[in-house]
Amino acid sequence: MLFQLGDDAKLLAGGQSLIPLMKLRFANPTHLVDLNFISGTSFIREDKGTLRFGSLTRHAEIENSAIVAKVPILHDCAAGIADVQVRNRGTIGGSLAEADPSGDWAVVLSTLATEVRCLGKHGERAVDLQDFIKDAYTTDLAHNELVSEIVIKMPAKGSGGAYLAFKRAAPVYPTASAAVQLTLDGNVCVEAAIALGCVGLTAIKAGDAEAALRGQSISEKTLSAAAEAARAAADPQSDMRGSADYKRTLVGALVRRAIDIAVRRARGGRVEVSHIYA
Numbered sequence: 001m002l003f004q005l006g007d008d009a010k011l012l013a014g015g016q017s018l019i020p021l022m023k024l025r026f027a028n029p030t031h032l033v034d035l036n037f038i039s040g041t042s043f044i045r046e047d048k049g050t051l052r053f054g055s056l057t058r059h060a061e062i063e064n065s066a067i068v069a070k071v072p073i074l075h076d077c078a079a080g081i082a083d084v085q086v087r088n089r090g091t092i093g094g095s096l097a098e099a100d101p102s103g104d105w106a107v108v109l110s111t112l113a114t115e116v117r118c119l120g121k122h123g124e125r126a127v128d129l130q131d132f133i134k135d136a137y138t139t140d141l142a143h144n145e146l147v148s149e150i151v152i153k154m155p156a157k158g159s160g161g162a163y164l165a166f167k168r169a170a171p172v173y174p175t176a177s178a179a180v181q182l183t184l185d186g187n188v189c190v191e192a193a194i195a196l197g198c199v200g201l202t203a204i205k206a207g208d209a210e211a212a213l214r215g216q217s218i219s220e221k222t223l224s225a226a227a228e229a230a231r232a233a234a235d236p237q238s239d240m241r242g243s244a245d246y247k248r249t250l251v252g253a254l255v256r257r258a259i260d261i262a263v264r265r266a267r268g269g270r271v272e273v274s275h276i277y278a
């Protein structure tokens with residue numbers, strides 16, 4: 001149908017980004033192609049060391065999945081998105097395709113080895129998430145392609161992660177957020193991935209913060225170094241959610257807390273987290 005209807009047609013998934021934009025007349029597609037009628041597009045599967053999500057899988061299904069509970073950072077993300085109504089309709093595929101700078105999924109998934117499967121007339125191609133999101137609201141998708149599946153490599157043994165966001169209220173996007181996924185060998189951090197949300201036009205991979213942890217023993221000193229490097233990596237804009245300075249300080253504090261939780265989880269601890277509300 002996308003091919004038949006041409007450039008003025010838009011895909012509709014959960015409608016939680018597209019319908020508000022249409023109500024505001026920021027989007028005005030001539031045709032909507034409703035993906036909700038296509039069966040088999042919503043699933044969560046563990047398969048040969050990967051976790052696979054159908055693009056139409058709702059945030060709420062991910063939140064409540066026993067398979068997903070094995071990778072706590074994914075549960076943190078799904079459970080913290082907006083309110084129950086949005087989580088019941090919104091989809092992981094729609095969220096990545098929208099590439100909203102404030103969206104949660106791209107931040108969390110960039111701390112894991114994530115591949116986005118894109119389906120078009122000529123078949124399917126796999127795109128690394130880092131290459132899929134090009135800019136704010138801009139992805140690698142061609143107009144007549146859709147996201148069919150999201151594939152995540154299961155983290156290694158001894159791994160733990162956490163995602164924390166600071167929000168003014170549940171049904172609004174975060175002011176800032178931090179995702180941390182690391183792997184420990186004893187007290188030494190052998191692998192670390194840190195991504196920052198809402199402090200740039202896309203999720204920011206905080207390479208210097210990761211380097212501050214990698215190969216180091218976990219201590220107050222390494223946590224502080226990583227948090228400081230994350231603060232420096234942030235590139236926020238001042239807006240109604242806070243000044244750029246405020247957001248930079250906030251994201252450093254979130255990274256520090258998220259590392260602490262990720263370490264406890266990597267050591268086998270069951271740590272429940274929820275976002276922090278103003």
Ligand SMILES: Cc1cc2nc3c(=O)[nH]c(=O)nc-3n(C[C@H](O)[C@H](O)[C@H](O)COP(=O)(O)OP(=O)(O)OC[C@H]3O[C@@H](n4cnc5c(N)ncnc54)[C@H](O)[C@@H]3O)c2cc1C
Binds near residue numbers: 102
């Ligand atoms: C009040 C409110 C609060 C929210 N708060 C948050 C929040 O805190 N954090 C957060 O992350 N999100 C938040 N959201 C957004 C929500 O997560 C959406 O679910 C998500 O951004 C888009 O998913 P969707 O399935 O609703 O997509 P839709 O709105 O249906 O589509 C969004 C865009 O993606 C395209 N698209 C959809 N599916 C595909 C596909 N499979 N392949 C290619 N293109 C596709 C559509 O054509 C459209 O351009 C909020 C939404 C609302 C209404």
